[in-house]
Amino acid sequence: MAAKAKIGVLGASGYTGAELVRLLLRHPRAEIVLLTADRRAGKLMADVFPQFSPYALPTLTSIEQADWKALGLDLAFCALPHGTTQKVITELMARAPRTKVVDLSADFRLADTQAYARWYGHAHFAPKLQKGAVYGLTEIYRSKVKAARLVANPGCYTTCSELPLIPLLKAKAIDPDEIVIDAKSGMTGAGRTAREEMLFSEVSEGFHAYGVGHHRHMAELDQEFSLAAGREVVVTFTPHLVPMNRGIFSTIYVRGLKASPEQLHAMLLKTYAKEPFVHVLPFGVTPQTRHVRGSNMTFIGVAADRIPGRAIIVSTLDNLTKGASGQAVQNMNVMLGFPEAMGLEQVALFP
Ligand SMILES: NC(=O)c1ccc[n+]([C@@H]2O[C@H](COP(=O)([O-])OP(=O)(O)OC[C@H]3O[C@@H](n4cnc5c(N)ncnc54)[C@H](OP(=O)(O)O)[C@@H]3O)[C@@H](O)[C@H]2O)c1
Numbered sequence: 001m002a003a004k005a006k007i008g009v010l011g012a013s014g015y016t017g018a019e020l021v022r023l024l025l026r027h028p029r030a031e032i033v034l035l036t037a038d039r040r041a042g043k044l045m046a047d048v049f050p051q052f053s054p055y056a057l058p059t060l061t062s063i064e065q066a067d068w069k070a071l072g073l074d075l076a077f078c079a080l081p082h083g084t085t086q087k088v089i090t091e092l093m094a095r096a097p098r099t100k101v102v103d104l105s106a107d108f109r110l111a112d113t114q115a116y117a118r119w120y121g122h123a124h125f126a127p128k129l130q131k132g133a134v135y136g137l138t139e140i141y142r143s144k145v146k147a148a149r150l151v152a153n154p155g156c157y158t159t160c161s162e163l164p165l166i167p168l169l170k171a172k173a174i175d176p177d178e179i180v181i182d183a184k185s186g187m188t189g190a191g192r193t194a195r196e197e198m199l200f201s202e203v204s205e206g207f208h209a210y211g212v213g214h215h216r217h218m219a220e221l222d223q224e225f226s227l228a229a230g231r232e233v234v235v236t237f238t239p240h241l242v243p244m245n246r247g248i249f250s251t252i253y254v255r256g257l258k259a260s261p262e263q264l265h266a267m268l269l270k271t272y273a274k275e276p277f278v279h280v281l282p283f284g285v286t287p288q289t290r291h292v293r294g295s296n297m298t299f300i301g302v303a304a305d306r307i308p309g310r311a312i313i314v315s316t317l318d319n320l321t322k323g324a325s326g327q328a329v330q331n332m333n334v335m336l337g338f339p340e341a342m343g344l345e346q347v348a349l350f351p
Contacts, residue, residue, distance in 0.1 A: 005336050006072060008034035010088065011079035013048045013060055015188045016104050019325035020077050021045065025055055027329065027343030029336070034071055036063045063088055068096040075332055078103040079325070081191075086125035093129065093150070100335050101150045102328045108133035108152035109220050119219045136331045137224070138340070139275050140166055145334045153331060156323025157183050157217045157239060160248045162224050163278055164300045164313045167271040168254070169228035173264055174311075175256025176229040181221070181237040182251045186244040186289070189319045204243045215239050247289030248323055252313040253305075261311035265302040272300075276341045277322060277330065286314040293318050294349035296326035318348075 007024060011017040012035035024030045035045060041062035046053035048060065068091070076092060076099055078085040085107040092099060110116045111133075113124035124130060134148035135141055137159060145151055154162065161181050168174045184207075190198055197203075218237050225233035242249075257264065265283045272278040277296045281287060287299035298317040305312055317323050326344055333340045 002029060004029055004031040005074035005332075006031055006033045007332075008032075008036070008066070008071065008073045008076040009079060010034075010036045010063060010076060010085075011104075012045065013037035013040040013043075013192075014079055015192050015320060016324040016328075017077075017079040018049050018052075019320040020079060020328065021049075021052060021057065023321075023325060023329050023343055025052075026346075029338050029342060030332075032057060034058060034066060034073065034076075035060050036066065038062065041065075066092075068092045068099065072096065073099045074336060075100045075102065077101075077325075077328055077332070078105060078107075080105055082106045082120060083122060083125070086129070089150070090126045090129060100148075102136065102153055102331050102335070103133075103150065104153045104324050104328055106155065106216065106220070108150060109135060109154065110223060111135075112223075115219055115223075119216050135224070136327065137162055137166075138327060138330045138334060139163065139272070139278060142334060145331050148335060151331045151335065153324065153328045155217050155220055156189055156248050156317070156319035157185065157215075157237075157250070158220045158224070159323050159327060160250045160298065160315045160317050161221060161237075161252060163272075163298050164252065164268060164302075164315050165254075166224060166228045167267055168264055169225055169233070171259075171267055172229075173257065173259045173267060174254040175258075176225060176231070176233040178255035179225070179233075179235050180253040181235060182240075182253070183237065184240045184242045184247075184249045185319060186242060186247040188245050189248070189323075190241075203241065207240060207242050209238050209240045211239055244289065246293050246318045246320055248317050248319045249289050250315045252315065253310065254313060255310045257309050257311060261302060261304040264311055264313075268300060268302065277326075277344070287316045289316050289318075290348070290350055292316055292322070292348050294321060295346055296322045296330065296344040297348065298322050
């Protein structure tokens, strides 16, 4: 039997950490040897998340207690608040030179550390590590991910919009200045920390926009769309919070088409024909969040607008799976030389 890789999950008591543990428990080549928490350090994983009580898992420890050298991790997932990973992995990567890292936070997604400082309100704590970080949108950067020691896992909103738009921008099939992304997220997108505005009574039976005109994922979208278009792109993006647990749903308006909507659809079909986690629906058919919940899939639909030269693209994924921990495991598989879909074959949970 092939040896298992020693895996650590930093931030295992949060939503994306728990999703990592859910996926890794069924992964034939992964052995979880470290789980960390902050306020919940010292607790059993089963006490924090009763769904894990049938499984033998390490006790949650604080990051300060981790002896990186002795642990000898093959790979660490960092599911920590932004700003935290930059500090934590500087020490981890120095003390354990063979440990690879997949960071789920925004800490290493922006190649330009000045842009990071502008959007996140503090100087980057690890600019040298940033230089070696690879943006982990697996379908687009697979060969770079394979060679990387540090992968910056993309955001959930950004993955959902980048997968349909990057191929179209590369093909110069849409006008880069005319993209409008109207996106919605389920509540787990905001993490598990208790906040008044996330109470059931504040969120249920309603729905609202937030970060209007200044959401941080804009920086990541601009970066990746500019790379794809070969020139600067500044995108219109408005996120909304909807009262559901999981899911990102993006309605994307593209204009100034240099190809018909049917041709855009054909381009996406061709680009993703062999991809296990991107599914392009028949022309005119649009997906729903419930079609991807709990799976690592992104579903994409393309429809014509009745106004010539325009099309409407609808893209959806589960923010905790393809939008975070599923894509992180996909990147782990690529980095450690495992089959890319290993441990990620689950079908969406419906209804
Ligand atoms: N939620 C999503 O859909 C999503 C999607 C893509 C990316 N992300 C990114 O993934 C990261 C984790 O998100 P999440 O939603 O899982 O957050 P979360 O539910 O709030 O969990 C945060 C985790 O980090 C630990 N933690 C908090 N402060 C810490 C500190 N100073 N030092 C060490 N550990 C600390 C927490 O421990 P305690 O529980 O003990 O406090 C918990 O385990 C974030 O950077 C987020 O932006 C999230």
